[in-house]
Amino acid sequence: MSNIIIDSRFDSGSIDVMTVHQASAMLRLKHDKDSEFKQWFHFRVANCGGRELVLKIVGLNDSAYPAGWPDYNACVSEDRDFWGRATSSFDKDEEGGTLTIRYTPTGDLVWFAYFAPFSTDRHHDLIAECASAEGVSHRKLGETFDGQSIDCLGLGEGETQVWLYGRQHPGESMAEWWMEGALQVLCDPSDTLGRALRQKCRFNIVPNCNPDGSTRGHLRTNAKGVNLNREWAEPSAERSPEVLAIRNAMDETGVHFAMDVHGDEAIDAVFLAGYEGIPSWSDEHGERFYRYQRILERRSPDFQTAKGYPKSGPGQANLTISTNQVAERYAATAMTLEMPFKDNADYPDELQGWSPDRCKMLARECLGALLEWLESDEG
Numbered sequence: 001m002s003n004i005i006i007d008s009r010f011d012s013g014s015i016d017v018m019t020v021h022q023a024s025a026m027l028r029l030k031h032d033k034d035s036e037f038k039q040w041f042h043f044r045v046a047n048c049g050g051r052e053l054v055l056k057i058v059g060l061n062d063s064a065y066p067a068g069w070p071d072y073n074a075c076v077s078e079d080r081d082f083w084g085r086a087t088s089s090f091d092k093d094e095e096g097g098t099l100t101i102r103y104t105p106t107g108d109l110v111w112f113a114y115f116a117p118f119s120t121d122r123h124h125d126l127i128a129e130c131a132s133a134e135g136v137s138h139r140k141l142g143e144t145f146d147g148q149s150i151d152c153l154g155l156g157e158g159e160t161q162v163w164l165y166g167r168q169h170p171g172e173s174m175a176e177w178w179m180e181g182a183l184q185v186l187c188d189p190s191d192t193l194g195r196a197l198r199q200k201c202r203f204n205i206v207p208n209c210n211p212d213g214s215t216r217g218h219l220r221t222n223a224k225g226v227n228l229n230r231e232w233a234e235p236s237a238e239r240s241p242e243v244l245a246i247r248n249a250m251d252e253t254g255v256h257f258a259m260d261v262h263g264d265e266a267i268d269a270v271f272l273a274g275y276e277g278i279p280s281w282s283d284e285h286g287e288r289f290y291r292y293q294r295i296l297e298r299r300s301p302d303f304q305t306a307k308g309y310p311k312s313g314p315g316q317a318n319l320t321i322s323t324n325q326v327a328e329r330y331a332a333t334a335m336t337l338e339m340p341f342k343d344n345a346d347y348p349d350e351l352q353g354w355s356p357d358r359c360k361m362l363a364r365e366c367l368g369a370l371l372e373w374l375e376s377d378e379g
Contacts, residue, residue, distance in 0.1 A: 001049075001051075002022070002024050002049075003021065003026065003047070004020060004046065004048060004051075005029060005045070006020065006022055006025055006043055006044070006045050006046075007044055008014065008042060008043040009205075009214050011117075011119050012040075012117050012119065012173075013042050013043060013059075014026070014029070014030045014041055014217030015027050015042070015043040016029070017029040018306040021151070022051075023034070023049075023051040023054065024054040024055070024056075024201060025045075025053075025054070025056070026056050026211060027041075027055060027058070028057065028058060029041055029063060030217070031215075032213070032219055032221040032225060033221070033225055034173065034221075034224060034225030034312070035221045035225035035227075037064045037227075037266060038216070038219065039063050039114065039232050039363050040171035041057065041113065041114050041219075042111070042113040042114065042117055042217055042220065043111070043112055044109065044110070044111050045109070045112070046108060046109055046314060048105045048110055050105065050108075051104065051115065053101070054100065054101075054102055055102075056094075056098050056099070056101075058094070058095035059095065059098045060092075060096070060097035060099055060180075061092060061094040061096050061097030063265055064265070066097060068128075068266045069090040069097065069099050071090075071342060072088060072090065072312045073085040073086060073087060073088045073144065073353060074088045074099070074101045074112050074114070075112065075113045075114065075353075076111070076112050076113075077109065077113075078105055078109065078110050078111075080107060080111055081189035083321065083356065084103050085351065086102065086121070087103070087209055088100065088101045088102075088104035090121060090145065090282055092321065094331075109274075111348070114171060114172055114341065115171070115173050115175055118167075118176040118177055118180075118208075118216065120215050122174065123151075123207065123208055123211070125180075126176075126180055126318060127181065127207070127343060128188075129188075130152060130183050130187045131187075132311055133155075135154070135156075135157075135198070136153055138151065138152070138154075139249070140152075140240065141206070141246060141248075141249050142244065142245025144212045144223065145213070145220065145224060145241060146212040146216075146223050148208070148211040149209070150245050150246065151206065151208070152204055152246075153204075153208050154203065154205075155187065155200045155205075155206045156186075156197065156198040156200075156201045156203045157199060158197075158198065158199055158200040158202055159202070160201045160203045160256045160257060161204070161254050161255055161324075162185060162202065162255075162256065162303070163203075163204045163205075163255050163258040163259075164182060164189065164203065164204070164261070165205070165207075165246065165258075165260055165322075166178060166207060166209065166260070167179075167209055167210055167214065167259070167263035168209045168229045169210070169213075169219065169220045169262060169263070170208075170212075170214040170216075171212030171217075172212075174341075174356070175263060175339075176207050176208055178283060178360065178363045179205065179261065179360060179363070180207070180312045181208070181362070181364060182205070182336045182363040182366070183361030184360070184369060185274065185362030185364050186203060186205075186366055190222070191288050193367060193371060194367075196371055200371070201370075201374075202253070204250075206246060209228060209242050209243075209246060210222050210228055216316055222240065223340045226239045228242055228243050229260075229262075229312060229320075229321055229322055230321065231243045231320060232319070232321060232326070233319045233320045233325055234320075237245055237371070241295050243322075247306040254330055255334070256275065256333065257370065258323070258327075258334040259335055259336075259337055260322045260326075261337045262315040262336055262341075263340065263341055264298065264338040264339070264341070266339050266344060267307050267338065267340060267365040268344065268345040269306075269336065269340060269344060270303045270310075270337075270339050270362065271304060271307055271308035272292075272293050272308070272336065272338070274280070274286070274311070274333055274335055275289065275317060275323055275328070276311040276313075276324070277311070277312025277314060277315060277324070277328035278317040278319070278324050278327055279315060279317075280331065281314070285327075285333075288331050288336075291376070292333065292361075292373045293305060293335075295369040296365065296372055296373050299365050299368055300362060300366075301346070302344055302347060302358065302361075304346060305363070309338075312324075336364060339359060340353075340354045341354070342354065344358070
């Protein structure tokens with residue numbers, strides 16, 4: 001029988017092919033350019049002929065987040081629209097750590113990815129659709145090393161300055177699915193949640209902070225191999241023009257509420273990280289974050305507070321991280337939203353795991369929690 005054909009020469013594609021034999025292959029992850037990070041994959045398999053594929057991605061013990069592989073199932077699609085999950089298993093003792101993906105496609109073509117990709121074309125479609133909506137403005141905040149635009153959408157007539165931004169880490173594509181869901185609410189004149197929020201807030205929304213890393217198929221860095229979420233204390237045109245442009249725009253508007261949207265490789269839950277440990281921390285400032293967290297936990301079964309990151313001790317916050325810098329710099333209620341690459345262990349979905357649709361539904365709940373948070377603050 002003939003060999004399958006594997007390639008990744010497309011938007012966000014990334015994989016190294018070591019060996020192929022009939023319907024089986026041994027693969028390796030690629031590093032982000034000029035970086036030690038490797039975790040993202042996105043590739044196409046052709047000439048499948050309806051055979052069971054056995055794909056082994058090896059050398060994972062030295063990936064960026066090896067704890068991300070146990071209990072993880074790879075994303076798979078035959079039409080690049082619906083993304084399900086392919087049965088996968090991880091063996092840390094095989095070939096330096098091996099993820100074995102098994103899947104039988106119905107036809108000759110199938111795509112695999114670490115998470116459902118959000119393409120550059122889809123990004124431009126989203127920006128164009130929203131920018132054409134009534135009351136929505138578009139700004140180009142800056143330009144990346146590869147000459148791509150850092151797009152920012154503005155809307156709302158209220159006084160509360162809200163910044164929503166995602167995909168500082170480009171492989172965390174769930175962040176832009178969340179952004180699409182949020183924009184669908186906010187740009188729809190018939191959506192009363194969006195209307196109420198536009199009356200109270202001025203939204204500044206950057207759906208993709210790292211377009212270069214996204215198109216290059218990076219997990220965590222920009223075109224220079226820089227982790228943008230460690231650049232917020234001293235962003236520079238030489239290393240992080242993306243952060244420099246966004247932070248300069250924040251300086252112009254001020255920030256009252258900010259959500260930086262991410263994905264976590266290892267933790268099988270949705271959670272928030274706050275700004276404990278910033279120099280200006282006060283119980284009153286912190287309570288604004290905790291109140292929002294309590295509201296979201298009550299509203300969304302997908303959100304929880306039992307799992308998450310350790311809190312920084314007094315004065316120990318890393319101010320190079322966006323949430324800490326924004327909370328400190330603007331006295332803002334800032335937070336990092338994390339969604340899983342795996343599944344949500346509290347409400348698992350065998351077919352899709354954590355999925356684009358769940359990202360978008362969570363976005364609506366986050367916005368609903370924001371409206372309730374604002375109203376409770378007014379009361």
